[in-house]
Amino acid sequence: MLSVSNLTVSIGPQARPVDIVSDVSFSIAPGEILGLVGESGCGKSMTSLAVMGLLPHPGPRIRSGRVEIDGADVTGLEPWQRVEAGRARMAMIFQEPMTSLNPVRRIGDQIAEAVRVYERLHAAATRERARELLELVRIPDADLQLSAYPHQLSGGMRQRVMIAMALASRPQLLIADEPTTALDVTVQYQILGLLRELSARLSMATLFITHDMGVVAQLADRVAVMYAGCIVETASASALFRHPAHPYTRALMDCMPVRGIRGQSLRTIPGQAPQPGTILVGCAFAPRCPNAREICRTTAPPRLDVGISHEALCVFPVTGEAAA
Amino acid sequence: MWSYALKRAGATAITLVAASVIIFAFIHLIPGDPIYVRLGDTATPDQVEAVRHTLGLDQPILVQYFQWVGAVLHGDLGHSIFYDEPILSVIADHAETSVLLATITMIWVLLIGVPVGMIAATRHGSWLDQGLSGLAMLMASVPTFWVGLYMILIFAAWLGWLPSSGFPSLFDRGGIANLRYLLLPSLTLAAPNAALILRLTRASMLDVSREDHVRTARAKGIRPWRVVTHHIFRNALLAVVSAFGFTFAALISEAVVTETVFALPGIGRLVVQSILQRDYPVIQGVVLVIVVLYLVVNFLVDVSYRFLDPRVELQ
Amino acid sequence: MTDVANHSDRRPGLIRLWIGPLLARPVALLGVAILLVVVLFAVAAPLIAPYDPSAYDALIRLSPPNPQHWFGTDQFGRDTLSRVIYSARMALLVGVGVVVFALVTGVPVGVFSALFPRLGQLLMRAIDVLMAFPSLLLALGLIVILGPSVANSIIAIGAGFLTTTARIVYGLALRLKMETYVEAARSMGSRTGWLVLKHVLPNLISPLLVQASFVFAFAQLGAASLDFLGVGAPPNIPSWGNMLAEARNFITRAPWLLFFPGMMIVLTAFALNLVGDALRDRLDPRLRSAFGAER
Numbered sequence: 047m048l049s050v051s052n053l054t055v056s057i058g059p060q061a062r063p064v065d066i067v068s069d070v071s072f073s074i075a076p077g078e079i080l081g082l083v084g085e086s087g088c089g090k091s092m093t094s095l096a097v098m099g100l101l102p103h104p105g106p107r108i109r110s111g112r113v114e115i116d117g118a119d120v121t122g123l124e125p126w127q128r129v130e131a132g133r134a135r136m137a138m139i140f141q142e143p144m145t146s147l148n149p150v151r152r153i154g155d156q157i158a159e160a161v162r163v164y165e166r167l168h169a170a171a172t173r174e175r176a177r178e179l180l181e182l183v184r185i186p187d188a189d190l191q192l193s194a195y196p197h198q199l200s201g202g203m204r205q206r207v208m209i210a211m212a213l214a215s216r217p218q219l220l221i222a223d224e225p226t227t228a229l230d231v232t233v234q235y236q237i238l239g240l241l242r243e244l245s246a247r248l249s250m251a252t253l254f255i256t257h258d259m260g261v262v263a264q265l266a267d268r269v270a271v272m273y274a275g276c277i278v279e280t281a282s283a284s285a286l287f288r289h290p291a292h293p294y295t296r297a298l299m300d301c302m303p304v305r306g307i308r309g310q311s312l313r314t315i316p317g318q319a320p321q322p323g324t325i326l327v328g329c330a331f332a333p334r335c336p337n338a339r340e341i342c343r344t345t346a347p348p349r350l351d352v353g354i355s356h357e358a359l360c361v362f363p364v365t366g367e368a369a370a
Numbered sequence: 371m372w373s374y375a376l377k378r379a380g381a382t383a384i385t386l387v388a389a390s391v392i393i394f395a396f397i398h399l400i401p402g403d404p405i406y407v408r409l410g411d412t413a414t415p416d417q418v419e420a421v422r423h424t425l426g427l428d429q430p431i432l433v434q435y436f437q438w439v440g441a442v443l444h445g446d447l448g449h450s451i452f453y454d455e456p457i458l459s460v461i462a463d464h465a466e467t468s469v470l471l472a473t474i475t476m477i478w479v480l481l482i483g484v485p486v487g488m489i490a491a492t493r494h495g496s497w498l499d500q501g502l503s504g505l506a507m508l509m510a511s512v513p514t515f516w517v518g519l520y521m522i523l524i525f526a527a528w529l530g531w532l533p534s535s536g537f538p539s540l541f542d543r544g545g546i547a548n549l550r551y552l553l554l555p556s557l558t559l560a561a562p563n564a565a566l567i568l569r570l571t572r573a574s575m576l577d578v579s580r581e582d583h584v585r586t587a588r589a590k591g592i593r594p595w596r597v598v599t600h601h602i603f604r605n606a607l608l609a610v611v612s613a614f615g616f617t618f619a620a621l622i623s624e625a626v627v628t629e630t631v632f633a634l635p636g637i638g639r640l641v642v643q644s645i646l647q648r649d650y651p652v653i654q655g656v657v658l659v660i661v662v663l664y665l666v667v668n669f670l671v672d673v674s675y676r677f678l679d680p681r682v683e684l685q
Numbered sequence: 686m687t688d689v690a691n692h693s694d695r696r697p698g699l700i701r702l703w704i705g706p707l708l709a710r711p712v713a714l715l716g717v718a719i720l721l722v723v724v725l726f727a728v729a730a731p732l733i734a735p736y737d738p739s740a741y742d743a744l745i746r747l748s749p750p751n752p753q754h755w756f757g758t759d760q761f762g763r764d765t766l767s768r769v770i771y772s773a774r775m776a777l778l779v780g781v782g783v784v785v786f787a788l789v790t791g792v793p794v795g796v797f798s799a800l801f802p803r804l805g806q807l808l809m810r811a812i813d814v815l816m817a818f819p820s821l822l823l824a825l826g827l828i829v830i831l832g833p834s835v836a837n838s839i840i841a842i843g844a845g846f847l848t849t850t851a852r853i854v855y856g857l858a859l860r861l862k863m864e865t866y867v868e869a870a871r872s873m874g875s876r877t878g879w880l881v882l883k884h885v886l887p888n889l890i891s892p893l894l895v896q897a898s899f900v901f902a903f904a905q906l907g908a909a910s911l912d913f914l915g916v917g918a919p920p921n922i923p924s925w926g927n928m929l930a931e932a933r934n935f936i937t938r939a940p941w942l943l944f945f946p947g948m949m950i951v952l953t954a955f956a957l958n959l960v961g962d963a964l965r966d967r968l969d970p971r972l973r974s975a976f977g978a979e980r
Contacts, residue, residue, distance in 0.1 A: 147583055149681055150680060
């Protein structure tokens with residue numbers, strides 16, 4: 047069970063920090079999948095790294111806020127420190143399965159290594175556990191694959207291996223940073239299905255990061271939309287798709303082409319997202335918002351309740367059903 | 371794996387043949403009648419004619435080449451003008467010194483270069499790292515013979531701790547203790563090469579630490595030191611191993627100068643002396659041996675690289 | 686970050702490209718300063734040197750550094766400082782000569798090998814064969830055939846760098862060939878020669894500058910070694926290597942003869958390495974990997 051409160055990540059000198067993630071809060075219940083959506087550069091990856099404790103040194107740092115897993119405060123602790131402290135079991139999988147596995151070591155060894163972090167077993171037992179994990183993620187011929195090298199596997203298989211490694215710790219939280227973006231659509235579908243099944247079966251809280259609304263629709267129970275380092279809307283998936291409250295979310299939905307209608311011209315959102323680090327006055331989305339009014343440009347928007355467990359960071363949230 | 375080794379062996383053999391042609395042509399490219407080049411300036415016309423016939427120098431060049439190759443394969447590298455002995459035995463006499471020098475030097479280079487490079491990489495950006503990197507760059511800019519001369523000045527002349535020249539064989543009186551003659555020369559030779567290996571290790575480790583799989587390793591909760599040894603270092607090693615061949619070649623080149631400075635009876639000094647004494651057949655023989663050795667070392671490095679990095683295939 | 690695509694359109698940017706990275710790193714500035722001093726020595730030697738480098742005076746032979754002779758005198762009574770200053774000429778001459786030789790031979794070989802694959806295979810094989818000879822041995826062999834002289838030592842040392850330059854250029858040109866904009870130009874019908882001039886060569890300038898720095902640095906060491914062995918510059922021409930060769934017999938009696946010329950070699954090579962490093966760090970990362978950690 048994950049609880050993130052007012053997380054702010056900044057870069058730059060101590061005296062004048064530049065926030066790339068501002069005041070982000072969300073929580074995920076066991077067995078629930080939260081989709082974190084936003085365009086490139088909005089800060090979603092940075093958020094996930096901060097939650098995991100993997101912010102690169104030197105560089106971005108957590109300026110304020112808290113990350114709690116099952117009540118244990120793990121803010122700023124790196125993964126090995128969390129293991130040492132015996133608190134919180136969590137794991138992360140990344141976007142590029144090609145490069146995320148060590149190319150010169152066998153799959154079995156890499157999974158075994160993940161197992162050994164949590165359990166001191168002798169070699170045969172560890173290998174057995176590795177095989178179980180591979181079976182858990184539906185990799186055929188598990189025994190054979192244990193001795194294989196990453197380059198001998200396809201992208202989809204590699205991602206499954208990554209998931210298997212992540213499950214070695216029986217995690218309470220799984221963070222998945224765009225794990226299917228680099229895969230073919232058919233493989234993508236299978237991996238998403240696998241993640242949904244595992245999340246339910248293992249009562250794992252899952253933070254799923256993506257820029258693809260379609261994936262969110264398939265997989266997520268709840269959704270958080272990010273823009274320019276802030277979460278602009280949080281809702282259940284069905285609520286979000288039926289009545290998106292924030293103008294940005296609305297605009298994103300409007301951009302999706304409608305199935306079955308030929309000859310549509312594709313819509314875009316005019317303008318560009320602000321560069322990470324630009325100092326903002328008022329609402330970050332105001333320059334591109336069709337509903338923007340004077341007050342939007344001068345005052346920071348409040349977080350308003352627009353429904354059951356449905357919040358939007360907007361002065362004038364939109365009501366009514368979505369267009370399509 | 372073995373087919374790879376076979377392919378590399380084939381490529382090496384071709385390179386060796388081409389190199390042998392160049393080495394063979396060497397004698398014929400030296401200005402002057404090759405007979406005099408072979409016999410020395412003091413040969414009489416009768417000797418010249420006799421030799422010309424015996425050596426088959428009245429034959430076409432191509433035939434001469436194959437005769438030479440044939441002789442080499444039988445262990446006959448020719449005859450030294452200066453030593454008046456078969457060249458192979460001259461080389462054998464000088465081999466002990468050079469082999470020992472090279473081995474001891476490589477030990478220094480690896481023992482110093484690799485760990486210090488590792489430390490510099492793990493402390494990236496700190497004063498220690500910058501200092502070590504600067505020092506390494508400085509060492510790589512220093513002429514070996516200058517270091518050698520200073521070593522002699524300080525440790526032999528002023529402090530009197532170590533001998534300044536020569537090397538009695540390990541088989542002579544003194545035995546293993548005679549290795550102390552090689553201490554200064556090996557340190558001299560090791561300095562610039564250790565610096566190079568240091569920089570290579572450091573750069574390679576920094577590159578690897580930026581790769582995605584290291585982030586995955588960290589995410590797994592593995593302790594930082596183990597991430598460094600099992601993931602970063604292990605992968606960075608590839609670059610270091612592949613530099614082995616290059617380091618060996620650099621070592622041979624610099625050994626020539628170092629042996630001259632310390633008056634060591636090794637192959638490098640043999641080359642220099644032979645040049646000054648115009649003992650061209652010896653130069654030819656020595657270069658052939660060195661090239662063969664170098665190609666073999668490179669071959670072994672290539673094959674072991676394949677062993678270390680399962681992704682490698684022959685392009 | 687430098688943009689590989691089409692430097693040919695951004696001529697003013699090129700100057701900033703070269704000077705910028707140097708100014709960014711204070712250490713590199715030190716390197717540039719040292720090099721300027723060396724160039725000054727070489728160019729203005731007759732004006733700066735206090736004495737004639739070959740003027741000898743038996744009365745003051747082997748005197749340690751003193752107010753009349755800041756760097757002391759050698760076994761013939763010649764002023765060391767003046768000889769050190771005049772030697773900068775040899776250093777510069779050999780350095781420039783070797784760099785020019787390596788570039789003039791290595792670049793065409795590399796470029797043509799990349800553009801014409803079949804010819805390329807052959808040429809690269811030949812380069813492999815040349816690389817089977819350790820560089821100093823190659824240099825010595827060439828000196829034996831050509832005879833010892835300054836010009837021949839330039840060729841001899843240059844031959845060793847021709848191989849690495851050709852290899853680096855080959856790798857770079859291959860990478861550039863695969864850049865989309867080159868393919869685009871080709872598909873529009875550009876002829877090979879035009880491609881080379883307009884797209885390949887301009888993008889090679891920065892990496893070649895880096896290579897030139899390192900070649901210059903190592904050429905100093907190579908030339909010094911050849912001079913020291915007695916097969917480089919003739920002994921009557923002052924060069925740091927020659928000075929060290931002569932100093933060898935007097936190192937205990939006159940250690941200053943060992944110190945100053947050697948220090949000059951070290952400073953020059955070090956400065957060049959610093960500059961080369963600074964320039965390399967500013968290269969496009971795709972091109973940087975061709976250089977590895979050194980050379």
